[in-house]
Amino acid sequence: xxxxxxxxxxxxxxRDGAGALTLRAVARAARVSHMAPYHHFADKAALVAxxxxxxxxxxxxxxxxxxxxxxxxxxxxxxxxxIAYVAFAVKHPNLFRVMFGPETAxxxxxxxxxxxxxxxxxxxxxxLKQSQAGYxxxxxxxxxxxxxxxxxxxxxAMLCIDGQFGPEATSPAGAERLAYAATGALxxxxxx
Amino acid sequence: xxxxxxxxxxxxxxRDGAGALTLRAVARAARVSHMAPYHHFADKAALVAxxxxxxxxxxxxxxxxxxxxxxxxxxxxxxxxxIAYVAFAVKHPNLFRVMFGPETAxxxxxxxxxxxxxxxxxxxxxxLKQSQAGYxxxxxxxxxxxxxxxxxxxxxAMLCIDGQFGPEATSPAGAERLAYAATGALxxxxxx
DNA sequence: ACCTGAACACCGTTCAAGT
DNA sequence: ACCTGAACACCGTTCAAGT
Numbered sequence: 549x550x551x552x553x554x555x556x557x558x559x560x561x562x563r564d565g566a567g568a569l570t571l572r573a574v575a576r577a578a579r580v581s582h583m584a585p586y587h588h589f590a591d592k593a594a595l596v597a598x599x600x601x602x603x604x605x606x607x608x609x610x611x612x613x614x615x616x617x618x619x620x621x622x623x624x625x626x627x628x629x630x631i632a633y634v635a636f637a638v639k640h641p642n643l644f645r646v647m648f649g650p651e652t653a654x655x656x657x658x659x660x661x662x663x664x665x666x667x668x669x670x671x672x673x674x675x676l677k678q679s680q681a682g683y684x685x686x687x688x689x690x691x692x693x694x695x696x697x698x699x700x701x702x703x704x705a706m707l708c709i710d711g712q713f714g715p716e717a718t719s720p721a722g723a724e725r726l727a728y729a730a731t732g733a734l735x736x737x738x739x740x
Numbered sequence: 741x742x743x744x745x746x747x748x749x750x751x752x753x754x755r756d757g758a759g760a761l762t763l764r765a766v767a768r769a770a771r772v773s774h775m776a777p778y779h780h781f782a783d784k785a786a787l788v789a790x791x792x793x794x795x796x797x798x799x800x801x802x803x804x805x806x807x808x809x810x811x812x813x814x815x816x817x818x819x820x821x822x823i824a825y826v827a828f829a830v831k832h833p834n835l836f837r838v839m840f841g842p843e844t845a846x847x848x849x850x851x852x853x854x855x856x857x858x859x860x861x862x863x864x865x866x867x868l869k870q871s872q873a874g875y876x877x878x879x880x881x882x883x884x885x886x887x888x889x890x891x892x893x894x895x896x897a898m899l900c901i902d903g904q905f906g907p908e909a910t911s912p913a914g915a916e917r918l919a920y921a922a923t924g925a926l927x928x929x930x931x932x
Numbered sequence: 933a934c935c936t937g938a939a940c941a942c943c944g945t946t947c948a949a950g951t
Numbered sequence: 952a953c954c955t956g957a958a959c960a961c962c963g964t965t966c967a968a969g970t
Contacts, residue, residue, distance in 0.1 A: 549953090566842055570943060581955050583945090592944065645842050650758055650834075653902045665904065686932040693930060695896075695905060696922040700888070703895025710845045712857065713887060730888040737929020738885060740878040741934090762962060773936050775964090784963065 550588040552578050557599050558643070565642045566649060571595060596651045597658050603647040604664035607636045611671060623684035626675040627731050630701040633668075634727040635720050637705035644709060648702075669698055685735075697734065704730055742780040744770050749791050750835070757834045758841060763787060788843045789850050795839040796856035799828045803863060815876035818867040819923050822893040825860075826919040827912050829897035836901060840894075861890055877927075889926065896922050 556577035561569050571592050572582045589595040614632040615625040637644040646652060652661065673694045679685040685693070704727055708717045716722040748769035753761050763784050764774045781787040806824040807817040829836040838844060844853065865886045871877045877885070896919055900909045908914040 571945090572943065582943095583956080584954060586945080587953060642842075648898065648902055649842070650837050669904070683932065685930045686928075688925075692921050693925060695899075695918065696892070696925040697930075699895035699899055699922055700892045700926075701895065702899055703891035703893065703897075704887075705895075706840065706898060707887075707891055707894055710840055712861070726887065729884050730891055733880075733885060733888040734892075734926055735930050736878075737931070738877045738889075738927050739929070740875065763964090764962065774962095775937080776935060778964080779934060 549578075549580075549584075553580075553585055553588055553595075554598055554602065557595055558602050561599055561642050561646055562640065563642075566596075566646050566651070569596065569599070569646075593651065596646060596649075597661050599643070600647045600649075600652045601661050601664050603640070603643040604661070604668060606640070606643070607633065607647070608664075608668050608671060610636045611668070615675065622675070622679040622682040623735075626672070626679045626685070626697075627735075629672050629675050630697060630731050631724055631727045633672075633701045634705045634708065634723050638708050638718055638720055638723040641709040641718075644705065648706075669694070672698060697731075700730060700734055701727065741770075741776075745772075745777055745780055745787075746790055746794065749787055750794050753791055753834050753838055754832065755834075758788075758838050758843070761788065761791070761838075785843065788838065788841075789853050791835070792839045792841075792844045793853050793856050795832070795835040796853070796860060798832070798835070799825065799839070800856075800860050800863060802828045803860070807867065814867070814871040814874040815927075818864070818871045818877070818889075819927075821864050821867050822889060822923050823916055823919045825864075825893045826897045826900065826915050830900050830910055830912050830915040833901040833910075836897065840898075861886070864890060889923075892922060892926055893919065 553574055557569060557574045560573055560577065571585045571589075574595065575582045575585050578584070585595065589598065611629045611632040614628050614635075618624040618628060647665075673690065676685065676694050676697065677690055680687050680690060705723075707713055708723045708726065711718060713726065717726055745766055749761060749766045752765055752769065763777045763781075766787065767774045767777050770776070777787065781790065803821045803824040806820050806827075810816040810820060839857075865882065868877065868886050868889065869882055872879050872882060897915075899905055900915045900918065903910060905918065909918055
């Protein structure tokens with residue numbers, strides 16, 4: 549039952565956006581009374597957090613699937629994890645916005661959700677460390693470089709789905725092209 | 741009247757977040773009937789867009805104020821515009837979220853808002869070009885480098901206010917420190 | 933032109949019951 | 952333990968009036 553409600557919630561967000569996600573709509577989709585969801589989620593914030601959690605799991609899965617395509621090149625794996633991050637955002641923009649939206653951000657008191665988010669960053673961080681060990685990337689400060697890389701792909705993802713880069717950046721192909729260019733620029737640096 | 745309603749709306753967002761922004765609350769704050777706002781804004785989306793527009797103007801103002809502190813170093817000006825971007829986000833997190841939130845993103849049909857957003861990116865782009873002319877930054881492709889820089893500061897700003905970097909990154913001082921480190925890493929590159 | 937108040941369909945949430 | 956239905960205070964929005 550809980551899973552059915554959650555599936556319905558994810559489906560609603562995916563199709564109609566976070567604005568359409570209401571407890572009553574979820575209950576209707578699951579063909580139960582408008583009060584039934586309260587037996588499985590404390591309140592609306594808990595439902596939103598559960599949806600966001602599903603999103604983080606999906607993001608991580610896509611990142612892991614993508615880096616399997618290049619098992620032998622640590623730097624390519626690090627980079628591809630970032631490409632997958634951006635690709636996920638444009639493929640599931642509504643879900644991505646819920647994952648980093650204000651309703652989720654307020655939920656500081658949700659350790660499960662925080663753990664899932666941290667898992668994504670942790671994956672990137674591991675790939676970074678393997679690249680450093682492979683002498684492909686500077687060894688300054690792994691945490692600082694990791695935050696920089698995460699910020700770059702996160703900002704790119706957000707601006708893509710907000711349409712700030714134009715309509716071509718909202719397609720997976722266009723967004724991936726931008727992500728390759730941006731990660732390339734980060735690797736090389738702006739300095740001449 | 742319109743300005744009074746808009747001021748009230750910005751104040752509500754600033755204090756209680758986008759979730760508290762309702763037409764009726766704005767009307768109450770301005771001491772008019774709950775229908776009065778409709779004479780100045782077509783609907784709620786138009787009010788949200790107007791709030792976002794105010795935000796973009798404030799962001800641009802802070803960026804311009806900050807780069808005046810270093811009139812003679814093109815590269816420092818480019819960098820400081822990015823620092824100001826992140827600083828603005830942590831100083832006005834609720835406003836920043838409205839500027840790039842889903843309610844605003846849907847408003848593709850709002851040319852005034854798009855123009856304001858484009859103005860911010862345009863400012864960064866001009867500073868970048870002046871840095872290139874000053875031989876501080878590679879001349880590859882100005883637009884590509886501009887998108888990369890914008891993505892970096894935007895992602896950093898978003899992750900800071902989402903608390904993903906921990907509580908210390910939500911203070912202006914902490915966020916600026918991160919922004920200096922991240923922009924430095926972008927300038928130098930990750931490659932060893 | 934600008935403001936008002938009643939009305940409608942929606943929401944989240946509480947509460948008292950039902951099985 | 953799980954589900955239900957009535958009820959309450961809120962919303963956005965429409966409409967018919969008022970000045």
